[in-house]
Amino acid sequence: MSTIPAPANTTLTATDAYTAAQAEQDASARHATRSFRIWRGAEGTGEFVEYKQDVVEGMVVLDAVHEIQATQANDLAVRWNCKAGKCGSCSAEINGNPKLMCMTRLSDLDAEKPVTIEPMRAFPHVRDLVTDVSWNYRVKQSIQPFTPRAPDAPDGTWRMQQADVDRVQEFRKCIECFLCQDVCHVLRDHHKQDEFIGPRFLVYAAALEMHPLDTADRVPALRHEHGIGFCNITKCCTKVCPEHITITDNAIIPLKERVVDEFFDPIGKLVKIFSRRKQE
Numbered sequence: 001m002s003t004i005p006a007p008a009n010t011t012l013t014a015t016d017a018y019t020a021a022q023a024e025q026d027a028s029a030r031h032a033t034r035s036f037r038i039w040r041g042a043e044g045t046g047e048f049v050e051y052k053q054d055v056v057e058g059m060v061v062l063d064a065v066h067e068i069q070a071t072q073a074n075d076l077a078v079r080w081n082c083k084a085g086k087c088g089s090c091s092a093e094i095n096g097n098p099k100l101m102c103m104t105r106l107s108d109l110d111a112e113k114p115v116t117i118e119p120m121r122a123f124p125h126v127r128d129l130v131t132d133v134s135w136n137y138r139v140k141q142s143i144q145p146f147t148p149r150a151p152d153a154p155d156g157t158w159r160m161q162q163a164d165v166d167r168v169q170e171f172r173k174c175i176e177c178f179l180c181q182d183v184c185h186v187l188r189d190h191h192k193q194d195e196f197i198g199p200r201f202l203v204y205a206a207a208l209e210m211h212p213l214d215t216a217d218r219v220p221a222l223r224h225e226h227g228i229g230f231c232n233i234t235k236c237c238t239k240v241c242p243e244h245i246t247i248t249d250n251a252i253i254p255l256k257e258r259v260v261d262e263f264f265d266p267i268g269k270l271v272k273i274f275s276r277r278k279q280e
């Protein structure tokens, strides 16, 4: 039976030494203890509670919150569903910025400072990280729904230009996370919930108004009931949208232009009425 001979020279070469040091450094980067300040409390009252949590490379903020919930704070309330940036449930304010917890990597946040996690401020607080966003669903119901024209062909189908279809596709990416509503100063700071529908629903109204088959006219409501005039195009909503919808440039500004055309440009209004009648 043959035996494997021991290596003649066991001294590490410069390359081996570098690799070992690098591996040790990589291992310590993969495992670290981070500090978290999480808002705890109910119905608008509460305080930040500090937690230390071991984290590993690749974790997102929602992972850390789940670890803390599992090991240190079983009663911590947090809303989430998909953990894939698609359900819009895990919205919160992370280090003061409206973000999805499941799409915010810990490695993108300053490791020297605690990660601050608090509920969205524009909506009534329920408990810990959970807010009551039901106002948004009531707003949606107040917007005139899709009203298609009669079919273009006897088989009940329609004909549309691809460019017209493409124009509204961007708006359909919305996941209703309401981060844009949270950051909008008209709702957040001025509390105009009774007079202004907010950027999410201006996107929704734009998707309907620009739909090539739709025949309804939502422009008077946008001006009078939905408060589009409150928006002063600060673009904060566009900056926080996780779906990168160009809320202000592609939805709000064209809707504002329609309000101007309808209420302050009588010739343009007549042309619009005439072309709509021809379609019907």
Ligand code: SF4
Pocket: 183, 184, 185, 186, 198, 199, 230, 231, 232, 233, 234, 235, 236, 237, 238, 248, 252
């Ligand atoms: S651009 Fe308008 S809707 Fe968007 S955050 Fe600013 S004020 Fe609100």
Ligand code: SF4
Pocket: 173, 174, 175, 176, 177, 178, 179, 180, 181, 199, 200, 203, 240, 241, 242, 243, 244, 245, 247
């Ligand atoms: S428009 Fe963007 S930020 Fe606003 S609710 Fe939809 S996905 Fe969220």
Ligand code: FES
Pocket: 080, 081, 082, 083, 084, 085, 086, 087, 088, 089, 090, 091, 100, 101, 102, 103
């Ligand atoms: S859990 Fe669904 S978007 Fe974050």
